[in-house]
Amino acid sequence: MPMTMTEKILAQHASRTDVSPGDLIGVKVDLAMANDITAPLAIAVFNEIGKQPVFDPNRIALIPDHFVPNKDIESAAQAKLMREFANHHQIHHYYEVGQSGIEHVLLPEKGLVIPGDLVIGADSHTCTYGALGAFSTGVGSTDLGVILATGKTWLKVPPTIKIEYEGSLLPWVRGKDLILYTLGTLGVDGANYCALEFSGSVIKELPMAQRFTMTNMAIEAGAKNGIIEPDEVTLAFVAERSHRTPLVCTSDPGADYEKVIKIVVDTIEPQIALPHSPANVRPLSKVPHISLDQVFIGSCTNGYLEDLREAATILKGRKVAKGIRLIVIPGSQLIYSEAIEQGIIKTLIDAGAVIGPPCCGPCLGGHLGILAEGERALSTSNRNFVGRMGHPKSEVYLASPAIASASAVAGYIAGPGEL
Amino acid sequence: MRLQGKAWKFGDNVNTDLIIPARYLNSSDKDELARHCFADVRPGFVEMISPGDIIVAGNNFGSGSSREHAPLAIKGAGISVLVAQSFARIFYRNAFNIGLPIMESKEAAQSIDEGSLVSVDLATGEIVNMNTGQQFFAKPVPRFMREIVDAGGLVEYVRKKGLTGLGAS
Numbered sequence: 001m002p003m004t005m006t007e008k009i010l011a012q013h014a015s016r017t018d019v020s021p022g023d024l025i026g027v028k029v030d031l032a033m034a035n036d037i038t039a040p041l042a043i044a045v046f047n048e049i050g051k052q053p054v055f056d057p058n059r060i061a062l063i064p065d066h067f068v069p070n071k072d073i074e075s076a077a078q079a080k081l082m083r084e085f086a087n088h089h090q091i092h093h094y095y096e097v098g099q100s101g102i103e104h105v106l107l108p109e110k111g112l113v114i115p116g117d118l119v120i121g122a123d124s125h126t127c128t129y130g131a132l133g134a135f136s137t138g139v140g141s142t143d144l145g146v147i148l149a150t151g152k153t154w155l156k157v158p159p160t161i162k163i164e165y166e167g168s169l170l171p172w173v174r175g176k177d178l179i180l181y182t183l184g185t186l187g188v189d190g191a192n193y194c195a196l197e198f199s200g201s202v203i204k205e206l207p208m209a210q211r212f213t214m215t216n217m218a219i220e221a222g223a224k225n226g227i228i229e230p231d232e233v234t235l236a237f238v239a240e241r242s243h244r245t246p247l248v249c250t251s252d253p254g255a256d257y258e259k260v261i262k263i264v265v266d267t268i269e270p271q272i273a274l275p276h277s278p279a280n281v282r283p284l285s286k287v288p289h290i291s292l293d294q295v296f297i298g299s300c301t302n303g304y305l306e307d308l309r310e311a312a313t314i315l316k317g318r319k320v321a322k323g324i325r326l327i328v329i330p331g332s333q334l335i336y337s338e339a340i341e342q343g344i345i346k347t348l349i350d351a352g353a354v355i356g357p358p359c360c361g362p363c364l365g366g367h368l369g370i371l372a373e374g375e376r377a378l379s380t381s382n383r384n385f386v387g388r389m390g391h392p393k394s395e396v397y398l399a400s401p402a403i404a405s406a407s408a409v410a411g412y413i414a415g416p417g418e419l
Numbered sequence: 420m421r422l423q424g425k426a427w428k429f430g431d432n433v434n435t436d437l438i439i440p441a442r443y444l445n446s447s448d449k450d451e452l453a454r455h456c457f458a459d460v461r462p463g464f465v466e467m468i469s470p471g472d473i474i475v476a477g478n479n480f481g482s483g484s485s486r487e488h489a490p491l492a493i494k495g496a497g498i499s500v501l502v503a504q505s506f507a508r509i510f511y512r513n514a515f516n517i518g519l520p521i522m523e524s525k526e527a528a529q530s531i532d533e534g535s536l537v538s539v540d541l542a543t544g545e546i547v548n549m550n551t552g553q554q555f556f557a558k559p560v561p562r563f564m565r566e567i568v569d570a571g572g573l574v575e576y577v578r579k580k581g582l583t584g585l586g587a588s
């Protein structure tokens with residue numbers, strides 16, 4: 001029976017020859033992940049089950065990233081709980097501040113996810129790893145607590161929506177613009193419960209960082225997972241980081257799709273998501289000069305080395321406009337270090353950016369850049385819900401690092417071409 | 420497992436705020452939650468129904484937040500099974516995880532009226548409107564998920580079965 005790549009990975013982990021959408025299956029989990037916000041709840045469930053070892057201390061990743069370095073006593077207590085659990089159970093992939101980064105940036109970087117893996121995380125953006133040709137999705141605390149104990153969970157096989165991107169990209173159009181455009185087309189529930197498979201010649205030409213940006217935001221259309229077929233780019237990325245053998249799954253010709261959407265990219269401009277929905281998208285040319293108070297470059301969507309490099313290209317020899325705060329947060333300690341070596345950080349600082357420690361920062365309104373009432377920010381992150389980055393009466397616009405950098409210089413939402 | 424009860428009908432997009440408003444989330448006790456189940460749309464729901472009754476709803480039941488309190492409130496109220504045209508993804512997981520079985524059948528959701536006596540067989544997926552004799556078929560609930568429901572939820576299931584029970588071999 002022809003299957004999509006999502007179905008193949010699920011079948012493999014359920015020890016079945018085939019699965020079809022709607023099937024309820026029990027699966028083995030290759031890697032379970034939680035962060036400093038979600039781990040404490042999952043640990044409580046784990047302890048409720050009984051005193052037992054974790055299913056495999058090498059297949060669990062516990063990443064302090066949301067509220068670290070800890071911003072207050074409550075968040076310090078949560079991080080401590082997770083740290084003690086990690087110590088007690090000798091969790092191999094626990095990374096303390098200073099060796100860490102944002103979970104979804106860090107796991108691929110450390111080679112913890114490879115093609116064909118099945119990863120479950122207590123965080124909705126766990127769908128990011130689909131860029132590696134893995135199946136990954138987010139769950140709640142009961143699910144993760146049980147996985148910590150058993151290494152297994154149950155899933156309902158999602159139908160797949162395939163999106164094919166063809167044509168050639170306009171200048172400054174990146175993976176971020178493609179996914180924002182796609183969200184504008186699908187709407188916030190357009191892929192509810194589905195697998196979103198990104199394909200076509202345009203995707204094949206994207207570097208890994210931009211592919212991660214796209215699968216990261218699959219959840220913004222309600223998808224269960226986002227996924228991209230592994231190719232030479234994927235395999236080269238993985239070979240540098242992991243010794244395990246990838247299981248390359250590709251969708252069969254004749255596989256059954258819920259929908260196939262073809263997007264010709266030739267005329268797609270850089271995209272901006274206006275408040276308060278990631279699907280409330282306009283092309284840059286249709287967005288008036290909206291003045292800003294803050295620009296944030298970072299998050300699991302766009303905190304990659306390539307993103308910082310793009311920002312540096314635009315900010316080199318320029319200054320952040322008066323009255324604007326430009327906050328840049330590298331996605332991981334390694335990215336930070338490489339950005340220093342390559343002179344990127346110096347360029348950003350000279351332009352007037354402040355650099356934060358690798359963590360989620362203001363993306364979820366945690367710390368390091370909270371907005372006051374009436375303030376307006378442009379962010380490279382993935383969500384612009386009401387109050388996402390601070391006061392309920394603040395506004396968040398979403399865009400790529402290129403647009404973010406140009407806007408920081410202009411003082412209003414603008415593209416690099418306008419500088 | 421055959422479940423039988425009176426049908427209570429709901430429409431499309433019943434979200435978790437309608438199921439259990441956020442102001443009651445300071446408790447995770449299912450009896451306490453049950454008292455406030457559908458507080459704003461069907462006040463007194465828990466008193467109206469009899470244990471074992473069935474909810475029949477439209478599209479996207481349980482959308483919104485990931486709160487596990489929503490299925491807990493419904494289960495606490497005494498509902499034995501939910502039949503809807505479709506469920507929101509996280510609600511679906513949460514419901515089974517706390518031991519509340521749910522089934523998807525567009526036909527059943529559309530044709531069963533409020534007050535009909537309905538019988539549901541989780542193992543075969545058969546849903547029968549006992550008043551009219553009409554028969555519908557949803558996807559059967561696989562054995563391991565029926566076992567989760569029997570145990571009273573995923574935590575209890577794993578406690579009972581140890582670490583090896585869960586579906587996958």
Ligand code: SF4
Nearest residue numbers: 125299300360363364
């Ligand atoms: S960077 Fe933002 S979206 Fe990503 S994991 Fe952190 S809080 Fe969530």
